[in-house]
Amino acid sequence: MENQFSKLVEERQDELLQLLADLVRFPTVSPPARNTVELQQYISGFLEKEKFETTSWDVFPEDPNVVGIKKGTDGFRYNSLIINGHIDIAEVGDESEWTVPVFELTTKDGFAYGRGTSDMKGAVAATLFAVKLLNELNIELKGDLQIQSVIGEEAGEAGTLSCVEKGYSADFALVVDSSDRQIHGQGGVITGWITIKSKEVFHDAMRMNMLHAGGSVKGASAIEKMMKVIAGLQDLERHWAVTKQYPGFAPGTNTINPAVIEGGRHAAFVADECRLWITVHFYPHETYQSVADEIEEHLNRVAMADPWLRENPLQFRWGGKSMIEERGEIFPALEMNADHFAVQLLAQCHEKIEDNPAFIGMSKSVTDAGWLGEAGIPTVIYGPGKLEEAHSVDEKINIEELLTFTKTLMLFVMNWCNTKK
Numbered sequence: 001m002e003n004q005f006s007k008l009v010e011e012r013q014d015e016l017l018q019l020l021a022d023l024v025r026f027p028t029v030s031p032p033a034r035n036t037v038e039l040q041q042y043i044s045g046f047l048e049k050e051k052f053e054t055t056s057w058d059v060f061p062e063d064p065n066v067v068g069i070k071k072g073t074d075g076f077r078y079n080s081l082i083i084n085g086h087i088d089i090a091e092v093g094d095e096s097e098w099t100v101p102v103f104e105l106t107t108k109d110g111f112a113y114g115r116g117t118s119d120m121k122g123a124v125a126a127t128l129f130a131v132k133l134l135n136e137l138n139i140e141l142k143g144d145l146q147i148q149s150v151i152g153e154e155a156g157e158a159g160t161l162s163c164v165e166k167g168y169s170a171d172f173a174l175v176v177d178s179s180d181r182q183i184h185g186q187g188g189v190i191t192g193w194i195t196i197k198s199k200e201v202f203h204d205a206m207r208m209n210m211l212h213a214g215g216s217v218k219g220a221s222a223i224e225k226m227m228k229v230i231a232g233l234q235d236l237e238r239h240w241a242v243t244k245q246y247p248g249f250a251p252g253t254n255t256i257n258p259a260v261i262e263g264g265r266h267a268a269f270v271a272d273e274c275r276l277w278i279t280v281h282f283y284p285h286e287t288y289q290s291v292a293d294e295i296e297e298h299l300n301r302v303a304m305a306d307p308w309l310r311e312n313p314l315q316f317r318w319g320g321k322s323m324i325e326e327r328g329e330i331f332p333a334l335e336m337n338a339d340h341f342a343v344q345l346l347a348q349c350h351e352k353i354e355d356n357p358a359f360i361g362m363s364k365s366v367t368d369a370g371w372l373g374e375a376g377i378p379t380v381i382y383g384p385g386k387l388e389e390a391h392s393v394d395e396k397i398n399i400e401e402l403l404t405f406t407k408t409l410m411l412f413v414m415n416w417c418n419t420k421k
């Protein structure tokens, strides 16, 4: 079959590029987001034409998810598959730095340029094109095939989580986000807010009474107290770097970044509140809950050593469902079982098409794949496009790579959905 697929994809590549051009034309930039209705309608329409039953719902206003399911001919006994891709794209920044149009596909020197080509409208176009060609070839799929076209990945507004919450599941899931066609698991990310809040508010002139013996006012600057929290986080980060590791990751990947600090109200006051926004990276065998617990426990001990903080305890707020609405996000980690039959099958399909063994390892980035893994669905990341292209000026994807990915995907879908559970 692989030769037939290869030939067909090569012959019809202009159609794939046309499809990609259609997707790129929708400016689904996030943030600001709330701009994906038309593109999702386009994708629903495409899937319905290919005999998928589609459902759509708003994850946020003007940002719907689309799930299309093509029922297999023997879905009870044969494996089902989710192919998941996000259709929101990264911010553009200064358009004048681009040498090609941002939302109009430009092809030159074997590359297709435009925002989202690599991350990840190229992969979504390839997925749609693969199911279209499989249909045209009348290839029977005995197991169910489910396409999840999700919103919100760029701003931590996991549309994928919304699919999971609605109960969409399968025997295996493929997140086709940029991985340079390597088969990846991933570490996780959680953001958190640590707040120090004084019970009282003092005018700047009161500072002298807070500092010296006999001053008699038991007060403190929340900003100054936050310095102890930051020092505590640095200690913990260093401790993690030497005590935790995971195969496939450089030592010290598990960082704690004090990313944003806010606090104080005015130069005429002693700062009564200070908030620190941190970004925490963790390893695939850890959960965001356990990592948050570790940080809280450590910082509460730091606070216990300070008489004022003992009476004004640290407040924590972890994660969130949106960087836009809540200033918080979670990307769960994804442990990967390289021995899982589907992973081995994907590696075989890759090798048949590419004549090179597939690399199976860990992503340097995070994707929505963690949500599917957390829901108990065996999942890997496998997609075209390079990580360094994602979010870049003059974003591009190698056209040859896009064709190669399409062929491998066709082969994998056909084989997996025709394998008995």
Ligand SMILES: [Zn+2]
Pocket: 086, 119, 120, 153, 177, 178
């Ligand atoms: Zn992406």
